[in-house]
Amino acid sequence: MKHVVFAVVMTAALALSGCLVKKSTHQKALDHIAELEGRIAKLQEEEAARKKKLDELDAAINALRGDLDSTTKTKDEELTRVRGEKEATQAELDELRRQRDAQEKRLAAYRDLQSKFRALVDSGKLQIGFRNGQMVVKLPSSILFASGASELSSAGQTALGDVVKVLLEFKDRRFLIAGHTDNVPIKTRKFPNNWVLSTARAVSVLEFMLSQGMPPSSVAAAGYADQDPVAANDSEPNKELNRRIEIILVPNLSELPQLTVDAP
16 A cells, blocks of 8 residues: 655765764664554554455345345445445555555665665665655765865765666666755855755766766756754764765655545
8 A cells, every 4th residue: 555655765874984884773774664564564454454344344235135125215225325335445445555555665665775785884885764754865975075065076986886886776766866064154156155065066966976877867956055954953973964965766656645636
Protein backbone atom coordinates (compact mmCIF):
# COMPACT_ATOMS: atom_id res chain seq x y z
CA MET A 1 0.00 0.00 0.00
CA LYS A 2 1.82 2.88 -1.35
CA HIS A 3 0.53 5.65 0.89
CA VAL A 4 3.84 6.69 2.31
CA VAL A 5 5.84 9.08 0.22
CA PHE A 6 8.95 7.57 -0.97
CA ALA A 7 9.98 10.60 -0.63
CA VAL A 8 13.83 9.01 0.27
CA VAL A 9 14.85 11.23 2.41
CA MET A 10 18.11 10.51 2.78
CA THR A 11 19.87 12.70 5.43
CA ALA A 12 23.39 12.02 6.02
CA ALA A 13 25.26 13.05 9.19
CA LEU A 14 28.57 14.29 8.10
CA ALA A 15 32.10 13.92 9.18
CA LEU A 16 35.15 16.08 8.49
CA SER A 17 37.74 14.58 6.12
CA GLY A 18 39.37 11.64 7.79
CA CYS A 19 36.94 11.61 10.72
CA LEU A 20 35.14 8.41 11.73
CA VAL A 21 31.35 8.04 11.55
CA LYS A 22 29.69 8.50 14.93
CA LYS A 23 28.74 5.24 16.61
CA SER A 24 25.13 6.38 16.64
CA THR A 25 24.97 6.51 12.81
CA HIS A 26 24.52 2.76 12.35
CA GLN A 27 22.07 2.55 15.26
CA LYS A 28 19.93 5.32 13.75
CA ALA A 29 19.76 3.38 10.50
CA LEU A 30 18.77 0.22 12.39
CA ASP A 31 16.14 2.17 14.35
CA HIS A 32 14.64 3.53 11.12
CA ILE A 33 14.51 0.07 9.57
CA ALA A 34 12.86 -1.28 12.74
CA GLU A 35 10.30 1.55 12.58
CA LEU A 36 9.42 0.75 8.96
CA GLU A 37 9.16 -2.96 9.74
CA GLY A 38 6.82 -2.12 12.62
CA ARG A 39 4.59 -0.09 10.31
CA ILE A 40 4.49 -2.96 7.81
CA ALA A 41 3.52 -5.42 10.57
CA LYS A 42 0.71 -3.10 11.72
CA LEU A 43 -0.59 -2.70 8.16
CA GLN A 44 -0.57 -6.48 7.75
CA GLU A 45 -2.63 -6.85 10.94
CA GLU A 46 -5.14 -4.27 9.72
CA GLU A 47 -5.26 -5.99 6.33
CA ALA A 48 -6.04 -9.34 7.98
CA ALA A 49 -8.84 -7.72 9.99
CA ARG A 50 -10.37 -6.18 6.86
CA LYS A 51 -10.11 -9.54 5.08
CA LYS A 52 -11.92 -11.25 7.95
CA LYS A 53 -14.67 -8.63 7.82
CA LEU A 54 -15.05 -9.15 4.05
CA ASP A 55 -15.47 -12.89 4.61
CA GLU A 56 -18.17 -12.20 7.20
CA LEU A 57 -19.97 -9.82 4.84
CA ASP A 58 -19.81 -12.37 2.02
CA ALA A 59 -21.38 -14.93 4.36
CA ALA A 60 -24.14 -12.45 5.26
CA ILE A 61 -24.82 -11.75 1.57
CA ASN A 62 -25.01 -15.45 0.78
CA ALA A 63 -27.41 -15.98 3.68
CA LEU A 64 -29.66 -13.22 2.42
CA ARG A 65 -29.55 -14.58 -1.12
CA GLY A 66 -30.52 -18.04 0.19
CA ASP A 67 -34.00 -16.95 1.15
CA LEU A 68 -34.31 -14.12 -1.39
CA ASP A 69 -37.61 -15.50 -2.69
CA SER A 70 -39.19 -14.94 0.69
CA THR A 71 -37.50 -11.67 1.49
CA THR A 72 -39.48 -8.59 2.24
CA LYS A 73 -38.62 -5.05 1.35
CA THR A 74 -36.75 -4.83 4.64
CA LYS A 75 -34.59 -7.81 3.67
CA ASP A 76 -33.87 -6.28 0.28
CA GLU A 77 -32.81 -3.04 1.95
CA GLU A 78 -30.60 -5.04 4.30
CA LEU A 79 -28.96 -6.78 1.33
CA THR A 80 -28.26 -3.41 -0.27
CA ARG A 81 -26.78 -2.11 2.97
CA VAL A 82 -24.50 -5.11 3.40
CA ARG A 83 -23.33 -4.87 -0.20
CA GLY A 84 -22.49 -1.21 0.33
CA GLU A 85 -20.59 -2.00 3.51
CA LYS A 86 -18.67 -4.70 1.68
CA GLU A 87 -17.65 -2.26 -1.05
CA ALA A 88 -16.44 0.25 1.54
CA THR A 89 -14.49 -2.42 3.39
CA GLN A 90 -12.93 -3.64 0.13
CA ALA A 91 -11.82 -0.08 -0.62
CA GLU A 92 -10.24 0.17 2.83
CA LEU A 93 -8.48 -3.16 2.28
CA ASP A 94 -7.13 -2.02 -1.09
CA GLU A 95 -5.80 1.16 0.50
CA LEU A 96 -4.12 -0.76 3.32
CA ARG A 97 -2.46 -3.01 0.78
CA ARG A 98 -1.26 0.03 -1.16
CA GLN A 99 0.23 1.52 2.00
CA ARG A 100 1.92 -1.75 2.90
CA ASP A 101 3.42 -2.07 -0.57
CA ALA A 102 4.74 1.49 -0.35
CA GLN A 103 6.35 0.84 3.04
CA GLU A 104 7.96 -2.36 1.82
CA LYS A 105 9.27 -0.65 -1.32
CA ARG A 106 10.64 2.23 0.74
CA LEU A 107 12.39 -0.13 3.14
CA ALA A 108 13.89 -2.13 0.28
CA ALA A 109 15.16 1.04 -1.40
CA TYR A 110 16.72 2.27 1.82
CA ARG A 111 18.52 -1.01 2.41
CA ASP A 112 19.67 -1.15 -1.21
CA LEU A 113 21.07 2.37 -1.10
CA GLN A 114 22.68 1.81 2.28
CA SER A 115 24.36 -1.34 0.99
CA LYS A 116 25.70 0.33 -2.15
CA PHE A 117 27.09 3.28 -0.17
CA ARG A 118 28.44 1.18 2.72
CA ALA A 119 32.13 1.87 2.05
CA LEU A 120 31.62 5.64 1.73
CA VAL A 121 29.42 5.77 4.83
CA ASP A 122 31.97 3.82 6.84
CA SER A 123 34.76 6.14 5.69
CA GLY A 124 32.85 9.18 6.99
CA LYS A 125 32.58 10.82 3.57
CA LEU A 126 28.80 10.79 3.56
CA GLN A 127 25.69 9.64 5.36
CA ILE A 128 22.33 8.46 4.07
CA GLY A 129 18.92 8.48 5.70
CA PHE A 130 15.44 9.99 5.63
CA ARG A 131 14.55 13.63 6.22
CA ASN A 132 11.17 15.28 5.71
CA GLY A 133 9.92 12.02 4.24
CA GLN A 134 12.62 11.89 1.56
CA MET A 135 15.69 9.71 1.10
CA VAL A 136 18.86 11.80 1.21
CA VAL A 137 22.58 11.40 0.59
CA LYS A 138 24.43 14.06 2.58
CA LEU A 139 28.01 15.22 2.05
CA PRO A 140 29.68 17.77 4.32
CA SER A 141 30.84 20.93 2.57
CA SER A 142 34.27 20.58 4.17
CA ILE A 143 34.92 17.52 2.00
CA LEU A 144 33.73 19.18 -1.20
CA PHE A 145 34.76 22.84 -0.98
CA ALA A 146 37.29 25.17 0.53
CA SER A 147 35.84 27.75 2.93
CA GLY A 148 33.79 30.38 1.09
CA ALA A 149 34.37 28.72 -2.31
CA SER A 150 32.08 26.99 -4.79
CA GLU A 151 34.69 25.12 -6.85
CA LEU A 152 34.96 21.43 -6.00
CA SER A 153 38.25 20.42 -4.41
CA SER A 154 40.18 17.45 -5.80
CA ALA A 155 39.19 15.45 -2.71
CA GLY A 156 35.61 16.55 -3.24
CA GLN A 157 35.67 15.42 -6.85
CA THR A 158 36.97 12.01 -5.79
CA ALA A 159 34.28 11.57 -3.16
CA LEU A 160 31.52 12.83 -5.45
CA GLY A 161 32.74 10.63 -8.29
CA ASP A 162 32.22 7.57 -6.08
CA VAL A 163 28.72 8.80 -5.23
CA VAL A 164 27.79 9.31 -8.88
CA LYS A 165 28.86 5.75 -9.76
CA VAL A 166 26.26 4.45 -7.32
CA LEU A 167 23.53 6.92 -8.30
CA LEU A 168 23.88 5.95 -11.96
CA GLU A 169 22.57 2.51 -10.99
CA PHE A 170 19.22 4.10 -10.12
CA LYS A 171 18.26 4.72 -13.73
CA ASP A 172 14.59 5.48 -13.07
CA ARG A 173 15.22 8.11 -10.40
CA ARG A 174 15.56 11.89 -10.45
CA PHE A 175 17.78 13.79 -8.00
CA LEU A 176 17.72 17.26 -6.48
CA ILE A 177 21.10 18.65 -5.40
CA ALA A 178 20.50 21.01 -2.47
CA GLY A 179 23.15 23.42 -1.16
CA HIS A 180 23.04 24.52 2.51
CA THR A 181 25.10 26.91 4.64
CA ASP A 182 25.32 27.86 8.31
CA ASN A 183 23.96 31.21 9.48
CA VAL A 184 27.24 33.12 9.29
CA PRO A 185 26.68 35.82 6.63
CA ILE A 186 28.97 36.00 3.61
CA LYS A 187 29.40 39.17 1.58
CA THR A 188 31.97 39.11 -1.21
CA ARG A 189 31.96 40.31 -4.78
CA LYS A 190 31.29 36.76 -6.00
CA PHE A 191 28.92 35.74 -3.20
CA PRO A 192 26.87 38.68 -1.87
CA ASN A 193 24.92 36.37 0.47
CA ASN A 194 24.47 32.76 1.55
CA TRP A 195 21.73 32.18 -1.00
CA VAL A 196 24.16 32.74 -3.85
CA LEU A 197 26.88 30.63 -2.22
CA SER A 198 24.59 27.67 -1.50
CA THR A 199 23.15 27.76 -5.02
CA ALA A 200 26.58 28.06 -6.65
CA ARG A 201 27.78 25.03 -4.73
CA ALA A 202 24.73 23.00 -5.73
CA VAL A 203 25.30 23.94 -9.38
CA SER A 204 28.99 22.95 -9.13
CA VAL A 205 27.97 19.52 -7.87
CA LEU A 206 25.34 19.21 -10.61
CA GLU A 207 27.84 20.13 -13.34
CA PHE A 208 30.36 17.60 -12.02
CA MET A 209 27.67 14.89 -11.94
CA LEU A 210 26.83 15.68 -15.57
CA SER A 211 30.50 15.35 -16.49
CA GLN A 212 30.46 11.88 -14.93
CA GLY A 213 27.59 10.69 -17.12
CA MET A 214 24.50 11.65 -15.12
CA PRO A 215 21.63 12.35 -17.57
CA PRO A 216 20.71 16.07 -17.57
CA SER A 217 17.02 15.19 -17.29
CA SER A 218 17.69 13.37 -14.00
CA VAL A 219 19.12 16.24 -11.95
CA ALA A 220 18.25 19.72 -10.71
CA ALA A 221 19.95 22.14 -8.30
CA ALA A 222 18.69 24.46 -5.56
CA GLY A 223 20.19 26.67 -2.85
CA TYR A 224 18.65 26.93 0.63
CA ALA A 225 21.22 29.22 2.32
CA ASP A 226 20.80 28.81 6.10
CA GLN A 227 17.02 28.32 5.96
CA ASP A 228 16.92 24.52 6.35
CA PRO A 229 19.35 23.66 9.18
CA VAL A 230 19.73 20.18 10.63
CA ALA A 231 21.15 21.56 13.89
CA ALA A 232 21.07 24.79 15.87
CA ASN A 233 23.76 27.23 14.70
CA ASP A 234 25.01 27.68 18.25
CA SER A 235 28.39 25.95 18.03
CA GLU A 236 31.07 25.26 15.45
CA PRO A 237 30.29 21.51 15.30
CA ASN A 238 26.61 22.29 14.68
CA LYS A 239 27.46 24.88 12.05
CA GLU A 240 29.62 22.28 10.35
CA LEU A 241 26.60 19.96 10.26
CA ASN A 242 24.58 22.66 8.50
CA ARG A 243 27.24 23.36 5.86
CA ARG A 244 26.36 20.51 3.52
CA ILE A 245 25.28 19.26 0.12
CA GLU A 246 22.25 16.99 0.00
CA ILE A 247 21.39 14.76 -2.95
CA ILE A 248 17.69 14.03 -2.60
CA LEU A 249 15.96 11.16 -4.37
CA VAL A 250 12.82 12.69 -5.84
CA PRO A 251 9.80 10.40 -5.28
CA ASN A 252 7.99 8.95 -8.28
CA LEU A 253 4.37 10.01 -8.66
CA SER A 254 3.32 6.44 -7.88
CA GLU A 255 5.00 6.76 -4.48
CA LEU A 256 3.15 9.90 -3.47
CA PRO A 257 -0.03 9.71 -1.39
CA GLN A 258 -3.25 9.99 -3.31
CA LEU A 259 -4.61 13.52 -3.16
CA THR A 260 -8.28 14.37 -3.11
CA VAL A 261 -9.64 17.70 -4.27
CA ASP A 262 -12.92 18.96 -2.91
CA ALA A 263 -15.44 19.90 -5.54
CA PRO A 264 -16.04 23.67 -5.81
